[in-house]
Amino acid sequence: MNTGAATIADRSNGAAGRPHGENYLNCASGWRSWLFTLDHKRIGVMYLAAILFSFFLGGIFALLVRTELISPGHTIMDADSYNRAFTLHGAIMTFLFIIPGIPAALGNFVLPLLLGAKDVALPRLNLASFHIYAIGAVMAVAAILLGGVDTGWTFYTPYSTTTSGQVVMVTLAVFVLGFSSIFTGINFIVTIHKMRPAGMGWFRMPLMLWALYATAIIQVLATPVLAITVLLLVAERVLGIGVFDPALGGDPVLFQHFFWFYSHPAVYIMILPAMGVISELISTHSRKTIFGYRAIAYSSIAIAVFSFLVWGHHMFVSGQSPLATVIFSALTFSVSIPSAVKVFNWLATMYKGAIKLETPMVYALSFIFLFGIGGLTGLFLATLATDVHLHDSYFVVAHFHYTMMGGVVIAFLAGIFHWWPKMFGRLFSQKWGNIGAVLVFAGFNLTFFSQFVMGSKGMPRRYYSYPPEFEIYHQLSTYGSYLLAVGLFVAAGVLLHSLLAGRRAPANPWGSATLEWQAASPPSHHNFDGPVILTDPYDYSGLVWDAEEQGFVRTAHEEVVR
């Protein structure tokens, strides 16, 4: 293995070998070069900035909600403002942050690189997706400035058709954002089908690509249903056409079916790419081949398929027929199997690995812990007898946040830290990165574990005030949210500091075997300067540590063998 002492670090891909250190970030300047770029990397970076801004905005509303709930009754706002705050927290986090989060920001950046390609198949559609996202975001922010909405992010009828506020503006923003999501999905499907390099069969793809592919299928098939649903809602509100309002001859529960037919698959739009990120990270930072590659790949597709069959579990106590309820309960359990399989595969990957607690890995381990709780508490909600009691309580709020924040957001942070050196060519402080991760982990558990307890003890969700026996749980939760916020600010500080004062990143700081690490950090405008050597994405034997480079390099021997 080490017979070829010479390395290929000094090939043109290495940072030193590039002409004048030119890369995709500095190859052109001026706002037009960003706003109208067709470069998937720049679009990914713009998406990342916009999405992190949305995360910040949604987080502000989360802190307002938690602060109001630190004591019963009026703390910092009245009931009407509280209802608007939790609605905006939910709507911003869902539609502006977490749905586009991993696919549009990280996915856009890494997908073509993982394929060894120059760009996505449809770069103009990619740019259109970002522009449409920006329009949708502006509409959503305008709706907030014009007074906001108080419907909850789920827009249940007939409340949403009868309340005052900017319901039409917000739902139209959701409609517009849906197209952005569909465009990204179409692009990813076409790119993965048509742009895999010769020799990369479906089962030689990195698992991140399987995850993004499964996600894209859901985006393309489910999002149109949401679009039609919100249009029907607008038609009822503006034109008085009775679809959902019983006073007009409609059926309010029909809205819930339509809404969840999209929005349940949508949670897999969120979690599937997160699982893809974790598959890459666990293998890389353990320096060990992923265990059960095919099982993980198939489980992504299985989750995408099952995700369309379980929406009815949101209506277990809505009055839908007991037969439908029983069938949906059975189908809901099916999703737990592929999710469990993935977790076991990640654990088996770590077995006998060479595990290093680099910041991305700390987040990945945090993901397994939190997603474990999120997944297992799903069993209580899939089981009919217990769901009746727990439905619409804080138990559901906690379960949702353990999967969506403890799962998706933690994986998103893991992915940002993992690909940060590739994106911006800088290394961050591992020590402070890990401190931030631990603070986020501790704050998160304090915030949301207490919500499980108060939920099962009888605390309904979306309550402005509450009986005094729940005060201790609410206080723990609120203090936890402050700690969580501190952790996130530390994480943000670590990344910003790296941009200003971080050490230059080598091409491959973690020793990953996927193709993006063969590009320079940051990559040039065309991604790869030299020929891409196609390797097994999880074979680490050809990568050796180079003390001078402070990164991993592929042995020349390996190149010869290929």
Place this chain on the structure above:
Amino acid sequence: MDNAAHRLTGLLPAVCFPFLAQLPDTFWMPSQASTTAREVDVVFYLIYWISVVFFALIVGLMTWFVVRYRRRRPHDAAQPAPAHSTSLEITWTAIPVIVSVLLFIVGFKSYMNMVTPPRGAYEIAVTGQKWNWLFTYPNGHISNELHVPVDRPVLLTMTSEDVIHSLWIPAFRVKMDVVPGRYNRTWFEAHTPGTYPLLCTEYCGVGHADMLTTVTVHPSGRFDTWLEAASNLFDTLPPAEAGALLARRLGCVACHSVDGAGGIGPSFVDLYGSTVATRDGKQLLADENYIRRSIVDPMAELVAGYDPVMPTYAGRIKDQEITGIIAYLKSLSRHAGGDAELETAAPAEPGVPTEVR
């Protein structure tokens, strides 16, 4: 010995007075007060312990691997290990499948009990509205707090006046959405007398968090007493208002209009104090005694121009209720109030028609 004796005496009240055996709330669950609650909690704790075992396994293995297989030097490589194992992978797919099927069946069985009300359940109608609850009992009484008998199945038939609400009684482990334009049903059998929270748990606007009330489980035999006392409107309302409610509840206003329009019977408007022509040609003053007689023996003095169709209310109505209805009719009449002649004209001898002078 001492300990056992102590425990026995501790149990004594629970054995002698089962309703005192308030099952205390646990770390996870509120106290159990219905037959469903026991069943649900068994399932809850089954899932709970399965989850604890799986979680301990996952996090335990993860922690062990991180410690045991820590990379000490940057160039350390992983130890050789298989990249997949069919038997292992089938095992860890099969175990979650078995657990899922088990949980589905357990949850399904309890759920079917929860959605199948037994025959002869005591039925209470529930109306949700922004932002309070109305509970209507079989005798027509309406309250804002729910009252139920102990050890008897109670069926709630629920609908909403406006947006979707959801009725949740945590101590009973019962929940069902209250949807406008349709009737949803749920049932429970409370086994422990006491007062428990009842909440709305579907977001319904500014007053959502205020839409909470209580459910009171009455000890054996006390529910009927409560209902009788509570339905006695005269304790809480002025007689005229109570009479108005009774006139609606007893069905009087179906035939006797309260707006002066014609109907099957004479209108209630301006009836009191007026002069009534009977079929047999008498002219009667419609005073208290006339009204009382018309209620308990409607055929005695039939008013000209109307069919003899009114049923007797003798035995179905109490004297106090008749007084209330009379007060209501007075409130509808311009002949009432300040008419000293009328007040004093009534002869002392009851039961004899008063001829108009």
